[in-house]
Each structure stands twice: as structure tokens, then as C-alpha cells.
Amino acid sequence: MENEAALAIGQMGQYLGAGLGAIGSGLAAIGVGNVAGNFLSGALRNPSAANAQTATLFIGIAFAEALGIFSFLVSLLLMFAV
Amino acid sequence: METGIEMAEEVHTEGALDAHAGGPDHGESGLSFHPMDQFIVRPIFGENGDPVHWYTVTNATVWMAVAVLCVLGLFVLGTRGRAIVPGRIQSVAELAYGFVYKMVEDVTGRDAVKFFPYIFTLFLFILFANMLALIPMSFSTTSHIAVTAVLALAVFLTVTIVGFVKNGAAFLGLFWVSSAPLLLRPVLAVIELVSYFVRPVSHSIRLAGNILAGHAVLKVFAAFAAVTVIAPVSVVAISAIYALEVLVAFIQAYVFTILTCVYLKDALHPSH
Numbered sequence: 001m002e003n004e005a006a007l008a009i010g011q012m013g014q015y016l017g018a019g020l021g022a023i024g025s026g027l028a029a030i031g032v033g034n035v036a037g038n039f040l041s042g043a044l045r046n047p048s049a050a051n052a053q054t055a056t057l058f059i060g061i062a063f064a065e066a067l068g069i070f071s072f073l074v075s076l077l078l079m080f081a082v
Numbered sequence: 083m084e085t086g087i088e089m090a091e092e093v094h095t096e097g098a099l100d101a102h103a104g105g106p107d108h109g110e111s112g113l114s115f116h117p118m119d120q121f122i123v124r125p126i127f128g129e130n131g132d133p134v135h136w137y138t139v140t141n142a143t144v145w146m147a148v149a150v151l152c153v154l155g156l157f158v159l160g161t162r163g164r165a166i167v168p169g170r171i172q173s174v175a176e177l178a179y180g181f182v183y184k185m186v187e188d189v190t191g192r193d194a195v196k197f198f199p200y201i202f203t204l205f206l207f208i209l210f211a212n213m214l215a216l217i218p219m220s221f222s223t224t225s226h227i228a229v230t231a232v233l234a235l236a237v238f239l240t241v242t243i244v245g246f247v248k249n250g251a252a253f254l255g256l257f258w259v260s261s262a263p264l265l266l267r268p269v270l271a272v273i274e275l276v277s278y279f280v281r282p283v284s285h286s287i288r289l290a291g292n293i294l295a296g297h298a299v300l301k302v303f304a305a306f307a308a309v310t311v312i313a314p315v316s317v318v319a320i321s322a323i324y325a326l327e328v329l330v331a332f333i334q335a336y337v338f339t340i341l342t343c344v345y346l347k348d349a350l351h352p353s354h
Contacts, residue, residue, distance in 0.1 A: 055185070055188065055189055055340055058333070058336065058337055058340060059337075059340060059341065059344060061337075062288060062337040062340075062341060065288065065292075066284040066287070066288045069284075069287055069288055069291035069292065069295075070284070070287065072291055072295060073287060073291055076294075080118065
């Protein structure tokens with residue numbers, strides 16, 4: 001009986017942790033938006049320089065996104081692997 | 083759970099249906115299938131529960147082979163004619179070649195062109211694996227960290243070895259930021275060292291996570307289509323997300339390749 005309760009609490013913690021991990025994905029979305037938005041404002045000021053910087057844009061987005069993917073992975077691990 | 087072929091192997095000794103015994107109880111939520119079921123590695127020949135060895139033909143290996151065959155078909159058959167005015171297939175091949183060649187030249191520099199075949203192979207394999215995964219009922223090989231980790235580790239080892247062969251001990255200057263104040267340099271060195279070794283992790287997980295998340299979302303919306311009231315919304319949403327996934331499939335291949343170029347640039351010119 002006690003064991004069951006402990007398991008239930010453990011599972012609750014798992015789900016809560018997975019939900020909290022999902023917040024990280026949302027925060028990474030803010031980061032990606034920041035990168036893209038700043039790129040756009042810069043590109044509109046100087047459109048001739050914009051094309052040369054698209055590679056930098058994607059690298060920036062990739063780095064910002066990677067951290068969100070990490071938190072997504074933590075959520076997945078909590079839901080399915082732990 | 084099915085994030086790696088090794089993990090799926092363990093699962094298979096107990097049978098595929100027990101795969102998410104420890105996972106959430108999804109029987110009552112109206113889902114007739116689990117969104118993560120599509121990532122289970124299954125042997126093509128034989129029963130579902132058969133053990134998976136390294137030589138077993140599974141759906142993962144089959145779809146990787148299909149990706150390789152598609153690349154071969156595009157480039158061997160497409161460019162065999164060597165027409166001066168390229169046909170449809172040949173111009174696609176030339177476009178892809180020029181695209182990646184320019185990327186290597188721009189990001190890494192002219193002296194890195196000898197790595198172009200490797201980078202081009204990486205790009206084409208990931209692109210075709212991602213695109214083939216979008217065919218309904220196919221298997222998304224790049225959603226498995228076991229697959230992407232091999233690709234990322236190969237890049238990591240290549241970059242490290244090339245760095246040391248080209249620059250010798252001077253390659254360690256990558257971690258010693260000479261433009262920073264002397265007091266800060268040891269701290270920065272630790273940070274640089276950690277970020278260097280996290281590279282293969284983030285490199286592989288970025289690709290696998292993006293593909294995994296996209297395909298899981300598709301399946302979640304597919305499950306909503308079974309509910310009559312929201313079925314039209316769900317079908318529209320699936321179409322929209324599918325279009326997004328086509329974009330993501332290309333962008334992730336592009337990002338993987340361009341990050342390879344960036345890492346290679348660090349190895350060839352480790353000036354900080």
C-alpha cells in the first residue's frame with residue numbers, strides 16, 4: 001500500500017517535471033524569435049547586406065533552438081524512459 | 083523510449099506491445115495509437131517481438147538504404163548524360179552540388195574544399211532521410227539519436243583530428259581566448275572546453291529532436307481526426323504542419339551541414 005502511494009507520487013513528479021520541461025521549449029521559442037526579429041530589423045535597414053548573413057541567421061537560430069530541444073528531450077525522457 | 087536502436091533492442095526482447103508499459107496510460111484518452119509508436123524499430127522479416135541484432139534487417143536500416151539509393155540514383159543516373167543543357171534530374175543534381183559547394187566555400191574558406199565530398203554526402207543523406215520520413219507509413223531514421231549520434235560523432239572526430247594534424251598543439255589555442263583579459267582566460271578556457279565537448283551532443287540531438295517532435299505532433303493531430311467535432315480542424319492542421327515539416331526537413335539538413343562547416347573552420351583556423 002505504502003509502496004503504491006510512493007509509486008503514484010513518483011509518477012506525479014515525473015509528469016510535473018515533464019510539464020515544467022515543456023516551459024523550456026517555449027522559452028527557446030522566445031530566443032528564436034529574438035534572433036529572427038533582430039535579423040529582420042537589421043536586414044530592413046541594410047537590405048544589401050542581408051543575403052550574406054542568412055547563414056549566420058540559421059546558425060544563431062540553431063544554437064537558440066538546441067537548448068529548447070534539450071528541454072524537450074528531458075520532458076520526453078521523463079515521460080517515456082524514466 | 084525509442085530514442086535509440088539499442089533501447090528498442092531491449093524492448094523487443096519483451097515484445098513490441100509492451101514497449102510503453104512504464105509510460106502513461108493512454109488507453110482511455112481516445113487515442114487508438116500512441117504518437118511514439120511510429121519510432122519503434124521492427125525487424126522486417128519475422129515476428130514483431132524477435133530480437134534485433136546488428137545484422138537484422140529492420141525498418142530503420144531499410145529506410146536508410148532507400149535514402150542512400152535515392153542519392154545514388156539522383157547523382158549516378160541524373161548526371162550520366164553529362165548534357166551541356168541539363169535535363170530536369172541533372173539540373174536538380176547540379177543545383178544541390180552548387181548550393182553545398184558555395185556554402186563550404188563561404189563558411190569554411192577555399193582551403194576546406196577538399197572536405198566538400200564529405201560535407202556534401204552528409205547533407206544529401208540527411209536531406210533524403212528527412213524527406214523520405216515524410217512519406218506516410220515510412221520510417222523516420224533521423225529521429226533516432228543512435229543514427230544522428232553516429233553522424234555527429236563522425237563530424238566531431240574528423241574536426242578534432244584535422245585540427246590536431248593541421249595545427250599541432252596550436253589547436254589548443256581554440257580554448258585559450260587570447261583577446262580576453264588574462265584573469266578571465268582560465269574561466270573562459272573551461273567554458274570553451276565544455277562547449278567543445280557538448281558540440282556532438284547538441285549537433286545530434288538538434289536533428290533527432292526536431293524530426294521526432296515534428297512527427298509526434300503529426301500523429302497527435304492524426305488522433306484528433308478521429309473525433310468528429312474537430313475532425314475538419316484537425317485535417318487542416320495536419321496539412322499545415324506537414325508543410326512546416328517539409329520546411330523543417332530541409333532546414334535541419336542545412337543546419338547540420340552548415341554547423342559542420344563552422345566546426346571545420348575552427349579546426350582549420352583556430353585563431354581566437
